[in-house]
Amino acid sequence: xxxxxxxxxxxxxxxxxxxxxxxxxxxxxAAVVLGVSWPGIVLMFLxxxxxxxxxxxxxxxxxxxxxxxxxxxxxxxxxxxxxxxRPPRFAxxxxxxxxxxxxxxxxxxxxxxxxxxxxxVAVASFLNSVFGFCLGCEIYxxxxxxxxxxx
Amino acid sequence: xxxxxxxxxxxxxxAAAAWWWWSQRQGVVTQVDxxxxxxxxxxxxxxxxxxxxxxxxxxxxxxxxxxxxLLQAVAAERTQVTHVEIDxxxxxxxxxTFDIMRTPTTLVLDGEGRVVVRMSGAPSIGQAREALDxxxxxxxxxx
Numbered sequence: 001x002x003x004x005x006x007x008x009x010x011x012x013x014x015x016x017x018x019x020x021x022x023x024x025x026x027x028x029x030a031a032v033v034l035g036v037s038w039p040g041i042v043l044m045f046l047x048x049x050x051x052x053x054x055x056x057x058x059x060x061x062x063x064x065x066x067x068x069x070x071x072x073x074x075x076x077x078x079x080x081x082x083x084x085x086r087p088p089r090f091a092x093x094x095x096x097x098x099x100x101x102x103x104x105x106x107x108x109x110x111x112x113x114x115x116x117x118x119x120x121v122a123v124a125s126f127l128n129s130v131f132g133f134c135l136g137c138e139i140y141x142x143x144x145x146x147x148x149x150x151x
Numbered sequence: 152x153x154x155x156x157x158x159x160x161x162x163x164x165x166a167a168a169a170w171w172w173w174s175q176r177q178g179v180v181t182q183v184d185x186x187x188x189x190x191x192x193x194x195x196x197x198x199x200x201x202x203x204x205x206x207x208x209x210x211x212x213x214x215x216x217x218x219x220x221l222l223q224a225v226a227a228e229r230t231q232v233t234h235v236e237i238d239x240x241x242x243x244x245x246x247x248t249f250d251i252m253r254t255p256t257t258l259v260l261d262g263e264g265r266v267v268v269r270m271s272g273a274p275s276i277g278q279a280r281e282a283l284d285x286x287x288x289x290x291x292x293x294x
Contacts, residue, residue, distance in 0.1 A: 014213075033155050087213040122159065123166045131170050140211040141254055144240050145247065 011082035012060045014132065019072060020064035021129035024050070024095065028122040031102070036111045041103055044118060048099035054092030058085040062092075091128070091136035095121055178274030180282045183258070186266035187248060199226070199233035202267075202286045203260040204279075207239040207246065212254040214273040222257065225279040232283065257282070262289035 027047050034040035053061040098117040105113030127133040191197050194205060204222045208215035219236050226232040239246040239254055249258060249266070257270045259282045267286050270278060
């Protein structure tokens with residue numbers, strides 16, 4: 001998942017990606033409510049497109065981050081703390097993967113797979129935006145332990 | 152449509168409850184029995200004569216850098232207590248031995264390298280001090 005070349009760390013404003021997660025929450029809940037239909041699948045596609053820059057460059061490169069920088073941060077003032085971009089980038093990679101799975105299962109079925117993965121994106125973005133809790137970051141070590149054979 | 156909205160809302164309520172339960176367990180100090188000893192070689196860093204905080208982190212862990220700063224500050228309050236940070240995704244051997252499922256997880260060693268207690272999740276400053284207080288004083292060999 002993570003690139004082996006480790007470029008310099010980028011410190012980001014955690015309120016920025018929490019705002020981004022709130023946008024994701026609204027879109028993914030709407031996608032679940034619309035169900036397996038063209039409007040729903042188009043929303044999941046829009047989500048995947050929004051996740052793409054966050055999953056590759058980092059959450060500071062997303063459209064939501066741009067909106068946050070231009071329209072919201074000037075009203076909030078400077079952040080009291082900053083965080084590494086790596087944990088939320090990993091979360092964005094998971095978001096991108098789940099959105100793509102939701103689209104694939106929405107188009108070719110089974111339909112429950114669409115609800116499972118769109119619902120997962122909704123739950124993860126809900127916990128991130130409301131509580132500042134990064135589900136993907138918690139899963140990272142467990143996933144790494146499960147997928148790597150004994151060192 | 153309305154059923155799906157209700158189900159989605161219920162799922163989010165359950166997620167919020169699960170998060171609350173999880174957040175209450177952050178940093179709680181728990182006793183460890185019969186864990187293997189950790190030497191300076193295992194850690195790749197010298198142990199503290201009195202006690203050692205062994206913090207397991209990953210590069211994907213947002214709460215790890217603030218926890219490292221907190222544990223370093225608590226270690227600095229006492230004499231001969233050190234803090235060692237280990238990347239659990241690189242030291243999967245240690246992560247498996249000590250069953251590290253999440254980061255940060257901190258093991259507290261006594262002067263002999265025995266694991267006395269562990270804290271899963273980010274501890275508060277009070278929890279970090281409480282963990283150190285449970286460490287028995289080192290055996291005095293200078294007879």
